[in-house]
Amino acid sequence: MPEDQDTRTAPTDEELRTLDAHWRAANYLAAGQIYLLANPLLTEPLTPEHIKPRLLGHWGTSPGLNLVYTHLNRVIRARGLDALCVWGPGHGGPSVLANSWLEGSYGEKYPDVGRDTRGMARLFRQFSFPGGVPSHVAPEVPGSIHEGGELGYSLAHAYGAAFDHPGLLVACVIGDGEAETGPLAASWHSDKFLDPVHDGAVLPILHLNGYKIANPTVLSRLPEAELDALLRGYGHEPLHVAGDDPATVHRAMARALDTALDRIAAAQRAAREDGAAERVAWPVIVLRTPKGWTGPAEVDGTPVENTWRSHQVPLPGVRENPEHLRQLEAWLRSYRPEELFDAEGRPVADVLACVPEGARRLGATPYANGGLLVRELPLPDLDDFAVPVDKPGATLHEPTGVLGDLLRQVMKDTAGRRDFRLVGPDETASNRLQAVYDVSGKAWQAGTLDVDEHLDPHGRVMEVLSEHLCQGWLEGYLLTGRHGLFSCYEAFVHIVDSMVNQHIKWLRTSRELSWRAPIASLNYLLTSHVWRQDHNGFSHQDPGFVDHVLNKSPEVVRVYLPPDANTLLSVADHALRSRDYVNVIVAGKQPCFDWLSMDEARVHCARGAGIWEWAGTENGGEPDVVLGCAGDVPTQEVLAAAQLLRRHLPELAVRVVNVVDLTRLLPREEHPHGMTDFEYDGLFTTDRPVVFAYHGYPWLIHRLAYRRTGHENLHVRGYKESGTTTTPFDMVVRNDLDRYRLVMDVIDRVPGLAVRAAAVRQRMADARARHHDWIRAHGTDLPEVAEWSWNA
Numbered sequence: 102m103p104e105d106q107d108t109r110t111a112p113t114d115e116e117l118r119t120l121d122a123h124w125r126a127a128n129y130l131a132a133g134q135i136y137l138l139a140n141p142l143l144t145e146p147l148t149p150e151h152i153k154p155r156l157l158g159h160w161g162t163s164p165g166l167n168l169v170y171t172h173l174n175r176v177i178r179a180r181g182l183d184a185l186c187v188w189g190p191g192h193g194g195p196s197v198l199a200n201s202w203l204e205g206s207y208g209e210k211y212p213d214v215g216r217d218t219r220g221m222a223r224l225f226r227q228f229s230f231p232g233g234v235p236s237h238v239a240p241e242v243p244g245s246i247h248e249g250g251e252l253g254y255s256l257a258h259a260y261g262a263a264f265d266h267p268g269l270l271v272a273c274v275i276g277d278g279e280a281e282t283g284p285l286a287a288s289w290h291s292d293k294f295l296d297p298v299h300d301g302a303v304l305p306i307l308h309l310n311g312y313k314i315a316n317p318t319v320l321s322r323l324p325e326a327e328l329d330a331l332l333r334g335y336g337h338e339p340l341h342v343a344g345d346d347p348a349t350v351h352r353a354m355a356r357a358l359d360t361a362l363d364r365i366a367a368a369q370r371a372a373r374e375d376g377a378a379e380r381v382a383w384p385v386i387v388l389r390t391p392k393g394w395t396g397p398a399e400v401d402g403t404p405v406e407n408t409w410r411s412h413q414v415p416l417p418g419v420r421e422n423p424e425h426l427r428q429l430e431a432w433l434r435s436y437r438p439e440e441l442f443d444a445e446g447r448p449v450a451d452v453l454a455c456v457p458e459g460a461r462r463l464g465a466t467p468y469a470n471g472g473l474l475v476r477e478l479p480l481p482d483l484d485d486f487a488v489p490v491d492k493p494g495a496t497l498h499e500p501t502g503v504l505g506d507l508l509r510q511v512m513k514d515t516a517g518r519r520d521f522r523l524v525g526p527d528e529t530a531s532n533r534l535q536a537v538y539d540v541s542g543k544a545w546q547a548g549t550l551d552v553d554e555h556l557d558p559h560g561r562v563m564e565v566l567s568e569h570l571c572q573g574w575l576e577g578y579l580l581t582g583r584h585g586l587f588s589c590y591e592a593f594v595h596i597v598d599s600m601v602n603q604h605i606k607w608l609r610t611s612r613e614l615s616w617r618a619p620i621a622s623l624n625y626l627l628t629s630h631v632w633r634q635d636h637n638g639f640s641h642q643d644p645g646f647v648d649h650v651l652n653k654s655p656e657v658v659r660v661y662l663p664p665d666a667n668t669l670l671s672v673a674d675h676a677l678r679s680r681d682y683v684n685v686i687v688a689g690k691q692p693c694f695d696w697l698s699m700d701e702a703r704v705h706c707a708r709g710a711g712i713w714e715w716a717g718t719e720n721g722g723e724p725d726v727v728l729g730c731a732g733d734v735p736t737q738e739v740l741a742a743a744q745l746l747r748r749h750l751p752e753l754a755v756r757v758v759n760v761v762d763l764t765r766l767l768p769r770e771e772h773p774h775g776m777t778d779f780e781y782d783g784l785f786t787t788d789r790p791v792v793f794a795y796h797g798y799p800w801l802i803h804r805l806a807y808r809r810t811g812h813e814n815l816h817v818r819g820y821k822e823s824g825t826t827t828t829p830f831d832m833v834v835r836n837d838l839d840r841y842r843l844v845m846d847v848i849d850r851v852p853g854l855a856v857r858a859a860a861v862r863q864r865m866a867d868a869r870a871r872h873h874d875w876i877r878a879h880g881t882d883l884p885e886v887a888e889w890s891w892n893a
Contacts (some may be wrong), residue, residue: 108641110262112175112355112609120171120351122441125202126452126576127167129436130199130221133226135160135414136429142438142446147430149420156419157229158236159192159806161412161420162276164198169274170463171455174204176362176458182270183469185262185581188238189255189285190276190308192413195201197238197245197882203448206243206464211432219444240610240617243466246471246580253282254573257304260291260466261577265519265561267373268302269581270365271537277309277318278709283570284600289335291570292383296559297372299519300406302365305337305385310392312409321389328387338364338382345407350390357386368756378558380546382722387800397428402501427744428835430504454619467582472618472707478521478677479514481507487699488666494716494740494891497692500733501588501628502533502686503666504673508586511677512561513539515584522578524571525588526561532588532628533690537562553573568596574621576604582619584677591627591687592634592643601650601683608681609654614681626673627687631820638826644797644819647763650685651801653774660685660763664736665695667702668761675706689733691829694891696736709762709774710784716743716757716891724756726844726851727785731760732796735819738833739794740891742839746847749861753851758784766805778810787811792849794838816846830882834872841865841872 112120125485133141135158140151166188177184188197201207202224208215214223227233233243237249247258259273279285295303308323320328325341332339340357344350361384371377393411398404401424405415409435416432417423441452460466467473486500486507508523515521523529523537530538542557543564547555561576568589569801575585591855604623627646633639650658659682668690678683696713697705706713717724730739745754760766767775776784785791787810795802799819823835834838848854848862855862868883875883 111359114627116454116848117348117351117355118174120175120355120453121347122173122451123453124167124347124351125436126203126441126448127170127196127199128164129433129438129441130202130224131163131167131195132160132196132396132433132722133221133225134158134195136419137225137729139222141225142218142442143430143433147426149426152420152426153230154420154802156414156417159413160195160396160415161312161392162190162308162310163196163535164396165310165388165390166190166193166274167200167309168354168390169306169388170196170200170359172358173272173454174457176358177356177461177463178455180362180784183268183461183466183468184270184271184272184463185246185466186244186274186463187255187259187262188245189247189252189274189279189695192236193249193274194196194236194242195377196232197242198224198228198234201243202466203452204278204462204464206348206462209465209726210243212693216447221433222439223443232266239846240607244462244466244469246469246577248607251599251603252276252279252577253284253569254600254603255279256285256288256305257570257581258294258301258572258577259305260288262581262788263295263301263303264522264574264578265583266301266581267299267469270304270362271301272304272305272306274308277307277311277321278313279468280307281318284573287567287570288573289337290565291574292336293380294544294563294565295383296544296547297369297381297558302369304361304365305526307385309387309388309389310394312412312473314394314412317409325414326426330719332385332387336355336380336382337385338457339385339387341387344450345391345394354388360384360388397432400428400621419468419793440803446785457802467579470617471580471582471620472680475584475618475621476518476520478511478584478621478679480674481514483670484699485701486510486670488695490667490698490701492892493696494693494694498666498695499533499690500666500669500688500693501626501661501690502536503812504626504669505534506532507670507673509536509540512537516540519561522561522575522583523588524575524585526568526590526593527564527566528590528629529564532626534588534807542643564816568593569890571598572597576600579621579623581622586624586626586677586705588626588628591630591639591646592641594625594627594646594835595643596650598646598649601795602653602772603655605653608657608683612656612681622676622679622682622684623685624676624684628683628690631686633691633826633829634688634824636827639824642820643826644687647685647797648801651763651805653683655764655767657776658680658683658685658764660687662687662732662763663706663761664700664730664733664759665693665697667695667697667699668706671702671706672761687732693733694737705759706761709765710758710760710776712784713757713759716740718747718751718753718755720754722754724786724789725754726759726847727756727789727791728847729760729765729785729791729793730795731756731793735794735834735838738838738840738843741889742843742847744891745840745865748800749844749864750858752819753847763805766802776882781809782811785809786812790812790847792846792850793817794843816850818843818846828876828880828882830886831876834869839869841868
């Protein structure tokens with residue numbers, strides 16, 4: 102026994118016997134969910150009619166997960182811990198469902214699946230069955246914060262859950278298949294950001310059962326010394342548990358958990374009470390058990406247990422093959438269910454001896470239902486941060502810099518409660534949000550040098566050059582009841598496309614579960630965007646994340662393109678107050694004209710789309726053409742085009758419509774923010790040309806508006822994948838989004854102008870040609886562009 106083990110919690114032989122009873126019960130329930138449609142307690146011989154017609158689910162990882170759940174129960178109960186477990190193996194649904202049913206948390210959420218024979222039958226039937234529950238650890242499972250369908254994110258989620266929860270233990274089971282993914286490999290570095298004073302603890306449990314769906318796993322085939330060195334290189338102290346004899350493994354697992362928790366407690370005590378400042382080498386448990394442990398050893402003469410063949414359904418032909426049916430019955434009876442459940446199907450006392458009570462049960466912890474814990478974010482009055490706008494376009498500000506001042510105040514106002522974090526991949530200052538450093542530095546537990554700036558062992562700004570980690574940390578933080586913002590270069594947020602997919606699916610499903618309370622929204626600030634990549638060029642130019650998000654559940658997603666600093670403040674305030682959404686905000690960090698006062702910005706953002714009367718020339722009549730815009734650079738180009746039209750074609754009635762909330766373009770029946778046809782037609786007309794300048798790929802606007810009456814009149818300009826390192830105005834020219842091209846589009850589309858305004862069109866084309874020559878001679882934009890203002 103290690104010297105640092107707390108002997109007060111070491112299990113006795115009697116406790117080990119009851120732990121084994123709990124484990125066997127969980128194994129029985131996991132296997133039963135995969136196979137049984139009826140006869141849940143095997144009170145009669147199995148027949149094909151008792152078997153599900155379609156056998157779906159995954160057995161291979163289940164016994165190992167059941168072992169972990171059982172032993173976590175013991176230490177939680179013995180030590181009075183507040184704990185959460187993130188289940189990384191993708192197909193661990195049968196295990197976590199089985200254990201939450203055993204502890205009673207499942208029946209509390211679903212009273213028709215109680216702890217009796219009827220409830221057990223429903224538990225079995227609903228698994229991977231039409232109208233039932235998925236095979237993964239999904240939102241429907243009490244105690245979960247992590248969808249098991251896509252691998253790689255468990256450890257990042259676990260750290261996100263631990264940040265600013267100093268009393269919480271977050272166990273994280275990492276499957277050895279998952280351990281091969283890039284996001285998981287990067288997640289091992291999260292220990293360099295975990296503050297032992299203000300954060301909880303993360304206990305990774307690397308479960309090596311040897312195989313993925315059809316191949317061996319890399320880490321399971323490493324010699325133990327090499328794996329040990331790898332984990333120590335990541336900054337962990339490994340504790341190894343291995344074997345296939347249940348009695349030996351139970352004792353070793355109990356010893357490893359006790360040792361790990363003693364070390365965690367000692368490290369936290371040293372940091373919190375003694376002021377220890379050195380980085381902690383946190384423990385990690387390496388658990389090696391056979392894949393498909395306790396299942397069929399062979400099927401049809403072929404090895405199954407401890408091979409990849411046990412990954413899904415070890416006995417696939419049970420309904421048709423009498424020998425398979427016999428094997429299944431022998432397998433299920435090997436757990437001795439008559440010792441584990443009474444005649445009414447209730448778990449006996451020995452099975453429940455290790456289970457914690459109340460909210461300390463893993464399936465009942467409020468940390469896995471973060472909406473129960475979340476508090477309103479203290480947001481300051483926007484007027485204190487608004488930029489003064491006496492008239493449109495007279496001044497310039499950096500929108501994200503203005504937002505940074507507001508975020509600094511949010512950081513200050515949450516300093517005591519520590520429930521707001523700003524995450525981003527090494528770009529906080531680059532994105533002009535550096536004002537937050539006045540209140541909180543960057544979380545950092547690794548070494549420091551004299552030249553370093555803003556590193557803080559207790560910081561709440563999270564920077565790491567991995568979008569996966571930023572996303573995973575923030576998701577875990579939000580799902581456990583806190584608030585945050587993810588700031589990212591627009592082009593590289595695509596790295597987390599799959600992760601946001603999973604989060605959106607989680608939110609949509611959670612909304613359908615009355616017992617899951619709404620959590621704070623996942624908020625993206627996408628900046629350093631496609632139109633201003635002065636240092637980087639083509640590789641940093643991709644505005645397509647918006648397209649990706651708008652393919653997803655309309656109940657959950659929102660997209661905002663504020664055109665100036667005050668509208669950004671208004672949109673950010675709304676997003677940070679919201680619940681259960683994914684909000685995508687696209688805003689520039691370069692100096693941008695101020696168009697609206699704070700009061701005007703509030704009204705405009707509440708509308709989502711509206712006419713800027715001061716920019717048009719309708720004069721109370723109907724427009725000859727509508728100039729639409731969404732995004733800061735497109736808005737400037739539309740206003741410049743409107744100014745040119747005012748100067749060269751003063752008789753033309755021009756309407757300018759700015760869109761802040763992109764989902765307003767959708768029909769009302771397709772999105773809660775969508776406009777009715779009446780509203781849309783009132784803005785854009787049914788029969789007049791609409792020239793729309795859009796921040797991203799132009800076909801998205803067509804997709805949003807294709808069912809509108811006047812869609813055939815809609816012409817969209819946007820980014821069409823023509824980029825390089827060049828001047829700001831050349832980027833819009835290269836993509837035909839510039840003011841001169843927009844004027845030409847108006848002339849081409851308004852009836853009668855093609856001949857009457859031919860000379861104006863020619864002047865616009867000449868201006869584009871002059872631009873081409875000028876930038877190649879001078880390296881800067883034309884003076885008439887660089888010095889342009891609305892009031893010029």
